[in-house]
Amino acid sequence: MFGVRQHCQAILAQQPAGRLLALDILRGLAIMAMVLVNNPGSWQYIYAPLRHAEWHGWTVTDLIFPAFIIMVGMSIQLSLRQKVAQTKLEVIKAGALRALKLYLLGLFLVLFYYNFRDPAYSYLQQKLLTVRWFGVLQRIALVYFCTLLIVLYCGTRARVLWLVGLCVVYLALMQYMPYQDAQGQQFVGLWQFGNNFAAWLDHQILGAQHVFFRSATPFAFDPEGLLSTLPAISSCLLGVVLAQLLQSDQPLAFKIRLLALAGVAMVWIAELAHPLLPINKMLWTPTFVLLSTGYTALLLAVILWLTEIKRYRLWGAPLVVFGVNAILFFMLAGVAARILSMLPVAGTTLGNSLFREVFQPLFGNYNGSLAFALCFLAIAYLGMLALYRRGFIFKV
Incomplete structure (x- = not known):
């Protein structure tokens, strides 16, 4: 627990100057949620709140x-x-x-x-x-x-x-x-x-x-x-x-x-x-x-x-990591998701193979699809954290 506290304190101490903490947290929450809902293990198994409304x-x-x-x-x-x-x-x-x-950048994601x-x-x-x-x-x-x-x-x-x-x-x-x-x-x-x-x-x-x-x-x-x-x-x-x-x-x-x-x-x-x-x-x-x-x-x-x-701030530290680099996070997540959907493995794609062979047997259909998305997000966090610690801020 002490290690987690230190980790969060270090993140907040490194937040770039002149930025509104609440806005970085909110932006991080939004982009994290966007990446989470965009990367289920299977589009067939998604809990209702994680789907868009079909129309009205x-x-x-x-x-x-x-x-x-x-x-x-x-x-x-x-x-x-x-x-x-x-x-x-x-x-x-x-x-x-x-x-x-x-x-x-948006056009690149379409064509990639x-x-x-x-x-x-x-x-x-x-x-x-x-x-x-x-x-x-x-x-x-x-x-x-x-x-x-x-x-x-x-x-x-x-x-x-x-x-x-x-x-x-x-x-x-x-x-x-x-x-x-x-x-x-x-x-x-x-x-x-x-x-x-x-x-x-x-x-x-x-x-x-x-x-x-x-x-x-x-x-x-x-x-x-x-x-x-x-x-x-x-x-x-x-x-x-x-x-x-x-x-x-x-x-x-x-x-x-x-x-x-x-x-x-x-x-x-x-x-x-x-x-x-x-x-x-x-x-x-x-x-x-x-x-x-x-x-x-x-x-x-x-x-x-x-x-x-x-003055409760430590809880938002992981979201700051996403929030200060939101566009970069969206881009890298989009590229990674497309790679998972492109690489062929045993008659299917790498992403589908991971879901069917690992997450679905362990957690079931809907929970497995959600677990895949959460795992994707956790790995993405580690990558974004490494960039954040080096002070890398992607500016368009």
Whole structure:
């Protein structure tokens, strides 16, 4: 027990200067959860809370990615004080470069795959010519840069108008913009899987072979698609507003109470509005923006209370290891997962072989799948800890 305490103290002592501990812990928790749910032993055996909602509604897993988007907004606002010596043009150039790097990293993860088990597999035909243009890192890139521009040129009131306005434009297009399928049948105001204005837009602009749900009918679409980027920017702007609250001169206890009250209010409004405007992560509906921001604010309030009011900090040390290097962790975990799914072993892949030969016999179907994910996470922690101890921080 003493060794664990020393280990955690050493981690916190090495945390880079000028960083908000609660934010690093929250970011670490989000990226850890993202990697955990993305790497089960088998996609056939996953406990319900670790799955995304099939369409309308939500699970705990659905709250992970928007929490990260909200923290992107918080980081933009908190980092502005470090850029006072830079002109707006310099900040924009640096932001554009960062966004481009994030997009290209996401594209790399999409393309980093080869089916070694299929002798007829064509990388050109089945990967390069059908590349998925959008994804997690690609969305972060677009949302980050758009939010940065708004923050640089707008005050608090204008930022609030932007986040509301983007949701209003999104709702107007989803509800009132007519569209039609290949047979000429016209639709308007639908919110169905594969049949809504956002799906039609993805199908027309990105192409049916360049999105995640390619077999959806009548329109192939992407859960990180074009139109849903608008309310995703609203989520990021809400993160900016939360960071402004933390930067205010109000007492910390007041800030925590306000975070908690705002969180409860947003969740309550989202749930009340759900029958009229469904909570839906794939569409990133405004009710989903409210719900996910509400729970993120509540969690941040709890972490701030524990770390700054009660001074209980050691528990968050392992999460800091993930939080200060979140993008690197996501990238390395993605590469490792793809290697496990590519390497052929006894007629299957290395990942499937490990699950079937080790984890499934020992723990059963669902527990074995979860144990595989936890083992993946534990090994990843050791790797990230080694980098953290050497002071390596990956900056995009």
